[in-house]
Amino acid sequence: MLFAIINSMRYIGNKTQLLGEIEAVINENCKDVHTFCDIFSGTASVAKYFKSKYEIISNDILYLSYVIQRGTIQNDSVPSFDKLTKHLGMSPYQYFDIIENTDHGFKKEQMFFLNNYSELAGRTYLTSSNAELIDLIRLSVEKWFNEKLLTEDEYFYLLGSIVESIPFFSNISGTYGAFLKTWDPRALKRFTLIKPEVITNGKNNKCFNLNYPDLLDLVSGDVLYVDPPYNERQYLPNYHLLETAAKYDYPNIKGVTGIREYKEQKSDFCIKSKALSALELLVSKANFKYILFSYNTDGLMPEDEIKNVFQKYSKNGECKVYRIPYKRFKSRTLINTSDLYELIFFIEKK
Ligand SMILES: C[S@@+](CC[C@H](N)C(=O)[O-])C[C@H]1O[C@@H](n2cnc3c(N)ncnc32)[C@H](O)[C@@H]1O
Numbered sequence: 001m002l003f004a005i006i007n008s009m010r011y012i013g014n015k016t017q018l019l020g021e022i023e024a025v026i027n028e029n030c031k032d033v034h035t036f037c038d039i040f041s042g043t044a045s046v047a048k049y050f051k052s053k054y055e056i057i058s059n060d061i062l063y064l065s066y067v068i069q070r071g072t073i074q075n076d077s078v079p080s081f082d083k084l085t086k087h088l089g090m091s092p093y094q095y096f097d098i099i100e101n102t103d104h105g106f107k108k109e110q111m112f113f114l115n116n117y118s119e120l121a122g123r124t125y126l127t128s129s130n131a132e133l134i135d136l137i138r139l140s141v142e143k144w145f146n147e148k149l150l151t152e153d154e155y156f157y158l159l160g161s162i163v164e165s166i167p168f169f170s171n172i173s174g175t176y177g178a179f180l181k182t183w184d185p186r187a188l189k190r191f192t193l194i195k196p197e198v199i200t201n202g203k204n205n206k207c208f209n210l211n212y213p214d215l216l217d218l219v220s221g222d223v224l225y226v227d228p229p230y231n232e233r234q235y236l237p238n239y240h241l242l243e244t245a246a247k248y249d250y251p252n253i254k255g256v257t258g259i260r261e262y263k264e265q266k267s268d269f270c271i272k273s274k275a276l277s278a279l280e281l282l283v284s285k286a287n288f289k290y291i292l293f294s295y296n297t298d299g300l301m302p303e304d305e306i307k308n309v310f311q312k313y314s315k316n317g318e319c320k321v322y323r324i325p326y327k328r329f330k331s332r333t334l335i336n337t338s339d340l341y342e343l344i345f346f347i348e349k350k
Pocket of ligand 1: 012016
Protein backbone atom coordinates (compact mmCIF):
# COMPACT_ATOMS: atom_id res chain seq x y z
CA MET A 1 0.00 0.00 0.00
CA LEU A 2 1.38 3.37 -1.00
CA PHE A 3 0.82 6.62 0.83
CA ALA A 4 2.15 10.13 0.70
CA ILE A 5 2.46 11.01 4.36
CA ILE A 6 4.52 14.16 4.53
CA ASN A 7 2.59 17.44 4.97
CA SER A 8 -0.66 15.97 3.75
CA MET A 9 -3.43 13.62 4.66
CA ARG A 10 -2.63 9.92 4.45
CA TYR A 11 -4.71 8.73 1.51
CA ILE A 12 -4.12 5.96 -1.02
CA GLY A 13 -2.89 7.54 -4.24
CA ASN A 14 -2.32 11.03 -2.76
CA LYS A 15 -0.36 12.86 -5.45
CA THR A 16 1.52 15.36 -3.25
CA GLN A 17 4.80 13.81 -4.38
CA LEU A 18 3.95 14.16 -8.08
CA LEU A 19 2.86 17.80 -8.27
CA GLY A 20 6.09 19.01 -9.90
CA GLU A 21 5.91 16.33 -12.61
CA ILE A 22 2.25 17.11 -13.36
CA GLU A 23 3.10 20.79 -13.63
CA ALA A 24 6.02 20.05 -15.96
CA VAL A 25 3.73 18.11 -18.33
CA ILE A 26 1.29 21.04 -18.43
CA ASN A 27 4.06 23.58 -19.00
CA GLU A 28 5.56 21.51 -21.81
CA ASN A 29 2.31 20.82 -23.68
CA CYS A 30 -0.50 23.23 -22.86
CA LYS A 31 -1.15 26.80 -24.04
CA ASP A 32 -3.55 29.44 -22.70
CA VAL A 33 -4.70 27.44 -19.70
CA HIS A 34 -7.32 29.19 -17.54
CA THR A 35 -9.34 26.34 -16.04
CA PHE A 36 -8.11 23.15 -14.41
CA CYS A 37 -10.40 20.29 -13.39
CA ASP A 38 -9.35 17.74 -10.75
CA ILE A 39 -12.13 15.23 -11.35
CA PHE A 40 -10.99 12.53 -8.83
CA SER A 41 -9.83 14.97 -6.21
CA GLY A 42 -9.37 12.82 -3.06
CA THR A 43 -7.45 14.97 -0.58
CA ALA A 44 -7.61 17.87 -3.09
CA SER A 45 -3.80 18.05 -3.03
CA VAL A 46 -3.66 18.62 -6.80
CA ALA A 47 -6.52 21.13 -6.87
CA LYS A 48 -4.95 23.07 -3.97
CA TYR A 49 -1.58 23.22 -5.73
CA PHE A 50 -2.92 24.46 -9.07
CA LYS A 51 -5.31 26.93 -7.45
CA SER A 52 -2.48 29.46 -7.33
CA LYS A 53 -2.42 29.41 -11.16
CA TYR A 54 -5.84 28.46 -12.52
CA GLU A 55 -9.58 28.57 -11.91
CA ILE A 56 -10.39 25.19 -10.35
CA ILE A 57 -13.18 22.69 -10.77
CA SER A 58 -12.85 19.76 -8.37
CA ASN A 59 -14.93 16.67 -7.75
CA ASP A 60 -15.06 13.30 -6.00
CA ILE A 61 -17.67 10.64 -5.36
CA LEU A 62 -16.80 10.66 -1.63
CA TYR A 63 -18.37 13.33 0.55
CA LEU A 64 -15.27 13.37 2.78
CA SER A 65 -13.34 14.67 -0.23
CA TYR A 66 -16.08 17.14 -1.12
CA VAL A 67 -15.97 18.82 2.31
CA ILE A 68 -12.18 19.22 2.05
CA GLN A 69 -12.51 20.68 -1.46
CA ARG A 70 -15.45 22.89 -0.54
CA GLY A 71 -13.55 24.26 2.46
CA THR A 72 -10.27 25.04 0.70
CA ILE A 73 -10.98 25.33 -3.06
CA GLN A 74 -14.41 26.97 -3.38
CA ASN A 75 -13.68 29.13 -0.32
CA ASP A 76 -11.23 31.76 -1.46
CA SER A 77 -9.94 32.68 2.00
CA VAL A 78 -10.19 31.30 5.51
CA PRO A 79 -13.66 32.40 6.69
CA SER A 80 -13.92 34.95 9.49
CA PHE A 81 -16.45 33.19 11.78
CA ASP A 82 -17.57 36.69 12.88
CA LYS A 83 -21.10 35.84 14.03
CA LEU A 84 -20.08 32.66 15.84
CA THR A 85 -17.05 34.30 17.48
CA LYS A 86 -19.30 37.05 18.81
CA HIS A 87 -21.77 34.44 20.08
CA LEU A 88 -19.10 32.30 21.80
CA GLY A 89 -16.91 35.16 22.98
CA MET A 90 -13.97 33.37 21.37
CA SER A 91 -13.08 31.78 18.02
CA PRO A 92 -14.48 28.29 17.32
CA TYR A 93 -10.94 26.88 17.44
CA GLN A 94 -10.39 28.36 20.92
CA TYR A 95 -13.74 26.90 21.95
CA PHE A 96 -12.80 23.44 20.62
CA ASP A 97 -9.73 23.50 22.87
CA ILE A 98 -11.98 23.60 25.95
CA ILE A 99 -15.20 22.10 24.60
CA GLU A 100 -15.26 19.14 27.03
CA ASN A 101 -15.37 21.58 29.95
CA THR A 102 -18.20 23.70 28.57
CA ASP A 103 -21.94 23.39 29.04
CA HIS A 104 -22.32 21.97 25.52
CA GLY A 105 -25.63 20.21 26.15
CA PHE A 106 -24.96 17.06 24.10
CA LYS A 107 -25.84 13.61 25.48
CA LYS A 108 -23.79 10.39 25.22
CA GLU A 109 -26.57 8.74 23.11
CA GLN A 110 -25.96 11.31 20.38
CA MET A 111 -22.26 10.53 20.14
CA PHE A 112 -21.80 8.25 17.13
CA PHE A 113 -18.02 8.02 17.30
CA LEU A 114 -17.91 7.32 21.03
CA ASN A 115 -20.60 4.66 20.67
CA ASN A 116 -19.12 2.97 17.61
CA TYR A 117 -15.48 3.82 16.91
CA SER A 118 -13.83 4.04 20.32
CA GLU A 119 -12.28 1.89 22.98
CA LEU A 120 -15.64 2.01 24.77
CA ALA A 121 -17.30 0.48 21.70
CA GLY A 122 -14.61 -2.22 21.34
CA ARG A 123 -13.31 -0.72 18.08
CA THR A 124 -10.02 0.91 18.98
CA TYR A 125 -9.85 3.37 16.08
CA LEU A 126 -9.85 6.21 18.63
CA THR A 127 -9.48 6.62 22.35
CA SER A 128 -12.84 7.16 24.02
CA SER A 129 -11.87 10.71 24.99
CA ASN A 130 -10.87 11.62 21.42
CA ALA A 131 -13.98 9.97 19.95
CA GLU A 132 -16.08 12.07 22.33
CA LEU A 133 -14.21 15.23 21.34
CA ILE A 134 -14.84 14.50 17.65
CA ASP A 135 -18.55 14.00 18.45
CA LEU A 136 -18.77 17.21 20.47
CA ILE A 137 -17.05 19.24 17.75
CA ARG A 138 -19.05 17.71 14.87
CA LEU A 139 -22.37 18.05 16.74
CA SER A 140 -21.57 21.68 17.61
CA VAL A 141 -20.76 22.53 13.99
CA GLU A 142 -24.09 21.06 12.81
CA LYS A 143 -26.00 22.87 15.55
CA TRP A 144 -24.34 26.23 14.79
CA PHE A 145 -25.06 25.81 11.08
CA ASN A 146 -28.74 25.04 11.78
CA GLU A 147 -28.91 28.07 14.07
CA LYS A 148 -27.39 30.21 11.27
CA LEU A 149 -24.37 31.09 13.37
CA LEU A 150 -22.19 29.72 10.55
CA THR A 151 -22.31 30.59 6.85
CA GLU A 152 -22.09 27.72 4.36
CA ASP A 153 -18.44 28.67 3.65
CA GLU A 154 -17.64 28.50 7.38
CA TYR A 155 -19.55 25.24 7.84
CA PHE A 156 -17.61 23.45 5.10
CA TYR A 157 -14.28 24.89 6.23
CA LEU A 158 -14.87 23.36 9.69
CA LEU A 159 -16.05 20.01 8.25
CA GLY A 160 -12.93 19.83 6.07
CA SER A 161 -10.86 20.70 9.11
CA ILE A 162 -12.42 17.82 11.10
CA VAL A 163 -11.93 15.29 8.29
CA GLU A 164 -8.33 16.30 7.66
CA SER A 165 -7.51 16.16 11.40
CA ILE A 166 -8.94 12.75 12.36
CA PRO A 167 -6.22 10.66 10.63
CA PHE A 168 -3.57 12.30 12.82
CA PHE A 169 -5.25 10.77 15.90
CA SER A 170 -6.40 7.43 14.47
CA ASN A 171 -5.12 4.12 15.72
CA ILE A 172 -4.68 2.57 12.29
CA SER A 173 -1.81 1.48 10.09
CA GLY A 174 -2.93 3.59 7.13
CA THR A 175 -6.60 3.07 6.33
CA TYR A 176 -9.82 2.40 8.23
CA GLY A 177 -9.98 -1.15 6.83
CA ALA A 178 -8.80 -2.20 10.32
CA PHE A 179 -7.92 -0.72 13.71
CA LEU A 180 -4.80 -1.55 15.72
CA LYS A 181 -5.16 -3.57 18.90
CA THR A 182 -2.45 -1.71 20.79
CA TRP A 183 -2.25 2.06 20.93
CA ASP A 184 -0.11 3.98 18.48
CA PRO A 185 1.30 7.02 20.37
CA ARG A 186 -0.33 9.38 17.84
CA ALA A 187 -3.78 8.19 18.99
CA LEU A 188 -3.07 9.01 22.63
CA LYS A 189 -2.66 12.76 22.13
CA ARG A 190 -5.67 15.00 22.73
CA PHE A 191 -7.63 15.56 19.51
CA THR A 192 -7.09 19.06 18.10
CA LEU A 193 -8.06 20.53 14.77
CA ILE A 194 -5.67 21.60 12.06
CA LYS A 195 -6.63 24.79 10.22
CA PRO A 196 -6.34 24.03 6.51
CA GLU A 197 -4.57 26.61 4.37
CA VAL A 198 -6.69 28.36 1.74
CA ILE A 199 -5.01 29.79 -1.37
CA THR A 200 -6.67 32.97 -2.67
CA ASN A 201 -6.93 33.22 -6.47
CA GLY A 202 -9.91 35.56 -6.92
CA LYS A 203 -11.59 33.14 -9.34
CA ASN A 204 -14.91 31.34 -9.51
CA ASN A 205 -13.69 27.94 -8.22
CA LYS A 206 -16.35 25.22 -7.97
CA CYS A 207 -16.50 21.87 -6.12
CA PHE A 208 -18.73 18.86 -6.74
CA ASN A 209 -19.65 15.51 -5.17
CA LEU A 210 -20.67 13.55 -8.27
CA ASN A 211 -20.00 10.35 -10.12
CA TYR A 212 -17.60 11.46 -12.89
CA PRO A 213 -19.94 11.06 -15.92
CA ASP A 214 -22.44 13.37 -14.23
CA LEU A 215 -19.76 15.99 -13.66
CA LEU A 216 -18.71 15.83 -17.31
CA ASP A 217 -22.30 16.68 -18.31
CA LEU A 218 -21.94 19.94 -16.40
CA VAL A 219 -18.44 21.30 -16.90
CA SER A 220 -15.90 22.15 -19.59
CA GLY A 221 -12.51 23.85 -19.65
CA ASP A 222 -8.83 23.65 -20.54
CA VAL A 223 -7.00 20.95 -18.51
CA LEU A 224 -8.72 17.83 -17.19
CA TYR A 225 -6.54 16.02 -14.65
CA VAL A 226 -7.68 12.42 -14.09
CA ASP A 227 -6.40 10.39 -11.14
CA PRO A 228 -8.72 7.39 -10.67
CA PRO A 229 -8.19 4.37 -8.43
CA TYR A 230 -5.76 1.96 -10.05
CA ASN A 231 -6.49 -1.32 -8.25
CA GLU A 232 -9.41 -3.30 -6.76
CA ARG A 233 -9.40 -1.45 -3.46
CA GLN A 234 -12.53 0.69 -3.31
CA TYR A 235 -12.01 3.95 -1.44
CA LEU A 236 -15.10 4.03 0.76
CA PRO A 237 -14.30 0.87 2.81
CA ASN A 238 -10.85 2.27 3.47
CA TYR A 239 -12.10 5.69 4.60
CA HIS A 240 -15.63 4.88 5.89
CA LEU A 241 -14.99 6.53 9.26
CA LEU A 242 -14.02 9.85 7.60
CA GLU A 243 -17.10 9.69 5.37
CA THR A 244 -19.22 9.33 8.50
CA ALA A 245 -17.41 12.24 10.17
CA ALA A 246 -18.22 14.37 7.11
CA LYS A 247 -21.88 13.30 6.89
CA TYR A 248 -22.59 12.53 10.55
CA ASP A 249 -25.70 10.73 9.37
CA TYR A 250 -25.85 7.93 11.98
CA PRO A 251 -25.47 5.18 9.33
CA ASN A 252 -26.15 1.50 9.82
CA ILE A 253 -22.74 -0.07 10.21
CA LYS A 254 -21.67 -3.68 10.27
CA GLY A 255 -18.89 -6.11 11.05
CA VAL A 256 -15.73 -5.91 13.09
CA THR A 257 -14.61 -2.74 11.30
CA GLY A 258 -17.99 -0.99 11.56
CA ILE A 259 -18.23 -0.20 7.87
CA ARG A 260 -21.14 1.77 6.35
CA GLU A 261 -23.06 0.80 3.19
CA TYR A 262 -21.40 2.00 -0.01
CA LYS A 263 -23.07 0.52 -3.07
CA GLU A 264 -23.68 4.00 -4.51
CA GLN A 265 -19.99 4.88 -4.15
CA LYS A 266 -18.35 1.91 -5.85
CA SER A 267 -15.95 2.81 -8.61
CA ASP A 268 -15.81 1.04 -11.98
CA PHE A 269 -12.09 1.87 -12.04
CA CYS A 270 -11.65 -0.73 -9.25
CA ILE A 271 -13.21 -3.52 -11.35
CA LYS A 272 -10.89 -5.04 -13.94
CA SER A 273 -13.65 -5.93 -16.40
CA LYS A 274 -15.09 -2.39 -16.25
CA ALA A 275 -12.10 -0.09 -15.92
CA LEU A 276 -11.28 0.36 -19.63
CA SER A 277 -14.85 1.19 -20.61
CA ALA A 278 -15.01 3.60 -17.64
CA LEU A 279 -11.91 5.29 -19.03
CA GLU A 280 -13.31 5.45 -22.56
CA LEU A 281 -16.55 6.93 -21.26
CA LEU A 282 -14.53 9.59 -19.45
CA VAL A 283 -12.32 10.50 -22.40
CA SER A 284 -15.20 10.54 -24.90
CA LYS A 285 -17.39 12.76 -22.70
CA ALA A 286 -14.66 15.18 -21.63
CA ASN A 287 -15.23 18.65 -22.99
CA PHE A 288 -11.65 19.74 -22.22
CA LYS A 289 -8.81 20.84 -24.47
CA TYR A 290 -6.11 18.79 -22.75
CA ILE A 291 -6.27 15.58 -20.69
CA LEU A 292 -3.61 14.37 -18.23
CA PHE A 293 -4.18 10.89 -16.84
CA SER A 294 -2.26 9.54 -13.82
CA TYR A 295 -1.83 5.82 -13.44
CA ASN A 296 0.90 3.39 -12.53
CA THR A 297 2.48 0.27 -13.91
CA ASP A 298 0.87 -1.78 -11.13
CA GLY A 299 -2.68 -0.85 -12.19
CA LEU A 300 -5.60 -2.95 -13.47
CA MET A 301 -5.45 -1.52 -17.01
CA PRO A 302 -2.42 -2.34 -19.17
CA GLU A 303 -0.43 0.62 -20.43
CA ASP A 304 -0.90 -0.14 -24.16
CA GLU A 305 -4.68 -0.44 -23.81
CA ILE A 306 -4.87 2.91 -22.02
CA LYS A 307 -2.77 4.40 -24.80
CA ASN A 308 -5.15 3.01 -27.46
CA VAL A 309 -8.11 4.73 -25.80
CA PHE A 310 -6.31 8.06 -25.66
CA GLN A 311 -5.00 7.86 -29.24
CA LYS A 312 -8.56 7.42 -30.48
CA TYR A 313 -9.55 10.80 -29.04
CA SER A 314 -6.28 12.68 -29.62
CA LYS A 315 -6.19 15.65 -32.02
CA ASN A 316 -3.01 14.43 -33.76
CA GLY A 317 -3.49 10.70 -33.03
CA GLU A 318 -0.65 10.81 -30.49
CA CYS A 319 -0.61 10.03 -26.79
CA LYS A 320 2.49 10.99 -24.84
CA VAL A 321 3.42 8.81 -21.86
CA TYR A 322 5.67 10.13 -19.09
CA ARG A 323 7.27 7.54 -16.80
CA ILE A 324 8.33 8.57 -13.30
CA PRO A 325 10.04 6.15 -10.90
CA TYR A 326 7.66 5.41 -8.04
CA LYS A 327 8.42 6.98 -4.69
CA ARG A 328 7.48 4.65 -1.90
CA PHE A 329 7.38 5.58 1.76
CA LYS A 330 8.50 3.12 4.34
CA SER A 331 8.86 4.07 8.00
CA ARG A 332 8.74 7.73 6.87
CA THR A 333 11.81 7.28 4.69
CA LEU A 334 11.53 7.90 0.99
CA ILE A 335 12.93 5.10 -1.17
CA ASN A 336 12.72 4.47 -4.90
CA THR A 337 11.50 1.15 -6.21
CA SER A 338 13.08 0.17 -9.49
CA ASP A 339 10.22 -1.81 -11.03
CA LEU A 340 7.30 0.54 -10.40
CA TYR A 341 6.54 3.69 -12.38
CA GLU A 342 4.02 6.47 -12.08
CA LEU A 343 2.61 7.15 -15.52
CA ILE A 344 1.19 10.39 -16.88
CA PHE A 345 -0.63 10.06 -20.21
CA PHE A 346 -1.18 13.27 -22.14
CA ILE A 347 -3.34 14.18 -25.13
CA GLU A 348 -4.72 17.27 -26.75
CA LYS A 349 -8.31 16.31 -27.45
CA LYS A 350 -9.87 16.25 -30.95
C1 LIG B 1 -6.18 8.02 -6.59
S1 LIG B 1 -7.44 8.80 -5.66
C2 LIG B 1 -7.17 10.51 -6.00
C3 LIG B 1 -6.07 11.05 -5.15
C4 LIG B 1 -5.91 12.54 -5.28
N1 LIG B 1 -5.33 12.92 -6.55
C5 LIG B 1 -5.05 13.06 -4.15
O1 LIG B 1 -3.94 13.59 -4.41
O2 LIG B 1 -5.45 12.92 -2.99
C6 LIG B 1 -8.88 8.42 -6.58
C7 LIG B 1 -10.16 9.12 -6.15
O3 LIG B 1 -11.17 8.84 -7.13
C8 LIG B 1 -12.43 8.85 -6.48
N2 LIG B 1 -13.38 8.16 -7.37
C9 LIG B 1 -13.38 6.84 -7.69
N3 LIG B 1 -14.37 6.58 -8.55
C10 LIG B 1 -15.00 7.75 -8.80
C11 LIG B 1 -16.10 8.11 -9.62
N4 LIG B 1 -16.77 7.18 -10.33
N5 LIG B 1 -16.49 9.41 -9.68
C12 LIG B 1 -15.85 10.33 -8.92
N6 LIG B 1 -14.81 10.04 -8.10
C13 LIG B 1 -14.38 8.76 -8.05
C14 LIG B 1 -12.13 8.14 -5.18
O4 LIG B 1 -13.12 8.42 -4.21
C15 LIG B 1 -10.75 8.68 -4.81
O5 LIG B 1 -10.84 9.78 -3.94
